[in-house]
Amino acid sequence: MTDTPVSEMSFEAAMAELETVLGKLERGDVALDESITLYERGALLKARCEAKLKEAEEKVAAITLDADGNPAGLKHVEGL
Template identity: 65%
Template sequence: MSDATPVGELSFEAAIKELEQVVGKLERGDVALDDSIALYQRGAELKARCEKQLAEAEEKVAKITQAPDGQAQGTAPLDG
């Protein structure tokens, strides 16, 4: 597990890959209790990071404006 990188600095792809590794280790059940707790905490942070990045992406996609012909023409402010 590459927990040297703070979760907040990971790209979505890196966070989801590490989350998959964490889940795999926890599912195998061959990790000591203390390590399992640390893995679970890291996994929770990774999950939250991925959810946040997905929500931000959904907001951006939802705010794309369309021209009358249905073609994308730009974006509207997220708070607009």
């Protein structure tokens, strides 16, 4: 686990750490207190990944195409 706040992590960093957390929890070789801490961190990491994916989907959806199928510009999406 890193000390980086989850809210500052990129999608890739959050996903990599989430995979590490899941691996530790699946092995079951950590103490109960550490398992709880890992579970809490994992829940935050999962939420961060979901938020970053939603943000990316909104950006992609905002791209408009012209009659030939070429990007014609971006629609304004509130908050982006």
